[in-house]
Amino acid sequence: xxxxxxxxxYQAELQELRDRLETMTDVVYEMIANARExxxxxxxxxxxxxxxxxxxxxxxEVEIDRFCLEILVRRQSVAxxxxxxxxxxxxxxxxxxxxxxxxxxxxxxxxxxPGLQPTGADLVDDVAEAAKSVVDDAITAFLDEDVDRAFxxxxxxxxxxxxxxRVSRQVLSQMGDGELAxxxxxxxxxxxxxxxRMADCATNIAEAIIFALDAxxxxxxxxLASPPTGDRDHS
Amino acid sequence: MSSTPKLSISEMDASYGDHxxxxxxxxxxxxxxxxxxxxxxxxxxxTYLRCLNRMHELTTSATVxxxxxxxxxxxxxxxxxxxxxxxxxxxxxxxPAPFPTWSIADNVLAGMKLTGGVPDNAxxxxxxxxxxxxxxxxxxxxxxxxxxxxxxxxxxxxxIARAITVEPDxxxxxxxxxxxxxxxxxxxxxxxHELGENYTIVVVTHxxxxxxxxxxxxxxxxMGELVEFDDTSKxxxxxxxxxxxxxxxxxxx
Numbered sequence: 001x002x003x004x005x006x007x008x009x010y011q012a013e014l015q016e017l018r019d020r021l022e023t024m025t026d027v028v029y030e031m032i033a034n035a036r037e038x039x040x041x042x043x044x045x046x047x048x049x050x051x052x053x054x055x056x057x058x059x060x061e062v063e064i065d066r067f068c069l070e071i072l073v074r075r076q077s078v079a080x081x082x083x084x085x086x087x088x089x090x091x092x093x094x095x096x097x098x099x100x101x102x103x104x105x106x107x108x109x110x111x112x113x114p115g116l117q118p119t120g121a122d123l124v125d126d127v128a129e130a131a132k133s134v135v136d137d138a139i140t141a142f143l144d145e146d147v148d149r150a151f152x153x154x155x156x157x158x159x160x161x162x163x164x165x166r167v168s169r170q171v172l173s174q175m176g177d178g179e180l181a182x183x184x185x186x187x188x189x190x191x192x193x194x195x196x197r198m199a200d201c202a203t204n205i206a207e208a209i210i211f212a213l214d215a216x217x218x219x220x221x222x223x224l225a226s227p228p229t230g231d232r233d234h235s
Numbered sequence: 236m237s238s239t240p241k242l243s244i245s246e247m248d249a250s251y252g253d254h255x256x257x258x259x260x261x262x263x264x265x266x267x268x269x270x271x272x273x274x275x276x277x278x279x280x281x282t283y284l285r286c287l288n289r290m291h292e293l294t295t296s297a298t299v300x301x302x303x304x305x306x307x308x309x310x311x312x313x314x315x316x317x318x319x320x321x322x323x324x325x326x327x328x329x330x331p332a333p334f335p336t337w338s339i340a341d342n343v344l345a346g347m348k349l350t351g352g353v354p355d356n357a358x359x360x361x362x363x364x365x366x367x368x369x370x371x372x373x374x375x376x377x378x379x380x381x382x383x384x385x386x387x388x389x390x391x392x393x394x395i396a397r398a399i400t401v402e403p404d405x406x407x408x409x410x411x412x413x414x415x416x417x418x419x420x421x422x423x424x425x426x427x428h429e430l431g432e433n434y435t436i437v438v439v440t441h442x443x444x445x446x447x448x449x450x451x452x453x454x455x456x457x458m459g460e461l462v463e464f465d466d467t468s469k470x471x472x473x474x475x476x477x478x479x480x481x482x483x484x485x486x487x488x
Contacts, residue, residue, distance in 0.1 A: 004486060007485055076444050079471060080484065
């Protein structure tokens, strides 16, 4: 077992932070599943319920941020603890945004004009599946403290972008051919974009986890003039 | 930033009789920067500090092996006069200890009085040292009052003034804030930061947050061994060694 903090209350606070993050990831993960189901089935009640859940996620964001602030004030955290808390604050922001995207997808279902069928919902299946996979990797990387898994999440984001491009082209083409009503086409395009954004948020979570675990800041790594280094000596 | 170290320590061991307290320390202390030494009680950090101006040998049965070079010259060489060496490498102690019966001005001049005499421009020297120690404005109208009439924080800054009067190259500070209140601590920390621009400072502290606040580099010692020595921002955000991580995050086993 990893060494424990001599101040037990501090140890307990860090554990509580981890538990709260886990709870929030559970809620957001379920929102994604529900949004996909509501999209496919047109289940208005489920869509409505998912939109309501977003308020809970917003609440969690604010509470976890405040809890992080309290820990920093009391403990003046350093090293791995500090990186974990900074990463937690970034994670909650990204989780809240993923929740927003799921809620917005549900709005597409609830706001659909009466009589308009969920035609074409299957068009977004692949991008939704690819996005879910990135979120899966990011959340698992957090739960298992697995840096490699976090890198997998980042790599998998490329596939989501490709799927999104593919949906866009297909929607345009089908609208052009008159196979898809313009209103439905725009709705599907918008939904696909929201899944693509979810994967971006999950990628940001993965980057925060890599920073917390390995002290590497890999954000914009190909684009910075002099990337910061954080090589860790495990001796 | 200077690449030549001010103090170069290699394979330094220190003992009290049969009890070895420092084991083969290798460290290059950069010029005109603040270097903090942290570590648990008994890890040898105060002994380490006292080896750097040959105060360790003042203790009966104390021995030092290895080399300590100041600007490339071995301070343990037979030709070196320890008293003169200590003018170049001054020391500030945990508890401020001005000479009790001496005036503030005489305390500032103590180093000169005790090692050869006070030059004609004594008033100028006193003013410069007290300004350097950020104490001038508070004491300029009572320079003839006893040093002990000052508050604890002021006394500590008086001791710092006393140390810089002889224009040393290096200032060693052993827990300089542990006996003074937070306001005085802030003033002394501010002073350390300012002095670090002109002097090479090595400061021992129990307070890790203080090390993080005031130093450019931090060394972590444990059981008489140097575990890690790196830039302070690196050591406190991403220490290389697990022992360092456990100590600075408060996992004391």
